Amino acid sequence: MTLLCAPVRDEAIQKLEAITDPVQLLRGIFRVLGLMKMDMVNYTIQSFRPYLQEHSIQYEQAKFQELLDKQPSLLDYTTKWLTKAATDITTPCPSSPESPSSSRSVACSLPNGAGNNSEPLSPTMVLYQGYLNLLLWDPENEEFPETLLMDRTRLQEMAFQLHQLTVLASVLLVARSFSGEILFSSSEFVDRLKCITKALTEEFISRPEETMLSVSEQVSQEIHQGLKDMGLTTLSSENTASLLGQLQNITKKENCIRSIVDQRIRLFLKCCLLHGMQESLLHFPGGLILIERELAELGWKFLNLMHHNQQVFGPYYAEILKNIIHPAQAQETDVEHN
Structure with missing residues (x-):
């Protein structure tokens, strides 16, 4: 076993040598053998990973083509989805601000015009x-796009994370405007405030008013205690009431802070798709620095998932978009190779 096991299991093997009870020794041997088996599986997967990644795109394309041959209407929802995306971009931007959850508001704030x-x-x-x-x-x-059905659950999770980050950033911005930069220069305080807000906003979508009532009260208490601990002047009763009111106002979709935060987060994700993660992080949106780590994590997940989808289904998208975009209007940009 010593010769066959991974170096990480050497300590477990040494402990077996010290066991004198035959029953306990056999149990220990079988336990270590189970770990060695798992190590071998992990090693095998790791060895095959480059091969799997190299051929997964061709495999997925071949399987999807088989389904498409049997069901020619399989791309109907995908066509409808891309048609709406084109409409969102080409429709003139409204003069009045829209809801932060509007796809038009996202299209109007896209980079590169x-x-x-x-x-x-x-x-x-x-x-x-x-x-x-x-x-x-x-x-x-x-009517979810057929080319993304396998990723629907993950996209729903990302949508929830995006929504939670929007609320989190809005809460932090309001809290900082009342407590000042000195308190927010403490990473320990900010992390604690993040942790509390994340925990309390898990049910924001289903119970927004109740959630923000709890958040506002807890954040107010944390700010009061934080200022007190640092020997700073605590908030007056008037400022405290204003803080509570502004935090609870985040429940409204038309809330200006929430709207701006939402648009900047989506603009960041758009930049990730267009320019890559590294460049997007160099031009991180102002006002979102307090959630940079969380937003970068979401950006990586979204970028990787969409990039893989584009590699697999790029040829199908290109064919659909030829019929959606007028030839004279379309740029010479190949969807397949971006």
């Missing part, structure tokens, strides 16, 4: 707008 009719429409930009729209998807809408 997307959403402006004077710019030629890029197939890649339409696809990326479609990807962002998935984070706004109504759970009741069953």
